[in-house]
Amino acid sequence: MDRQQFIQEVKGSQPALRRLLTALCSGNRAEADDIAQEAYLRAYLSLDSFRGQASFATWIRRIAVNEFISSRRRERASAPLTALETTPSESTADSAFRYQALYAALAELPRRERAAVTLFYLEGYASKEVAAIMDTEDGAVRKMLSRARGRLQTLLKPSNS
Numbered sequence: 001m002d003r004q005q006f007i008q009e010v011k012g013s014q015p016a017l018r019r020l021l022t023a024l025c026s027g028n029r030a031e032a033d034d035i036a037q038e039a040y041l042r043a044y045l046s047l048d049s050f051r052g053q054a055s056f057a058t059w060i061r062r063i064a065v066n067e068f069i070s071s072r073r074r075e076r077a078s079a080p081l082t083a084l085e086t087t088p089s090e091s092t093a094d095s096a097f098r099y100q101a102l103y104a105a106l107a108e109l110p111r112r113e114r115a116a117v118t119l120f121y122l123e124g125y126a127s128k129e130v131a132a133i134m135d136t137e138d139g140a141v142r143k144m145l146s147r148a149r150g151r152l153q154t155l156l157k158p159s160n161s
Contacts, residue, residue: 039064105155
């Protein structure tokens with residue numbers, strides 16, 4: 001793949017990749033953009049390793065998910081998410097506010113479960129595709145999804161008080 005082909009692939013994959021990373025980052029678009037930029041940089045520097053066995057979109061998603069997981073590892077101490085931190089920017093407040101509870105619940109999941117849920121439920125990938133992107137087995141993805149559903153159900157349950 002040459003530079004021009006890479007540029008075309010990036011243009012085609014950006015909206016979906018940024019949407020995925022925004023969901024993984026619990027609605028934090030600035031963080032999602034930083035991770036996307038890092039993923040594209042890593043992809044460009046590793047172009048010689050792209051063999052075309054999977055589509056460019058799958059390849060870049062794998063890089064981006066790995067970059068997301070690595071960024072979370074670097075944040076050893078993470079503070080609990082507060083309501084103020086989950087409020088979207090003013091320009092997107094009206095449309096994104098309705099996802100605040102979901103983003104807050106997703107933020108409470110372990111990073112790999114959050115990645116699996118986002119890829120499977122929000123991006124619409126099959127569990128085998130999620131396994132390929134996350135570089136794991138299909139059974140492991142199904143187990144992560146099952147655990148995550150249970151946790152999300154508890155986190156999103158309305159309080160009776």
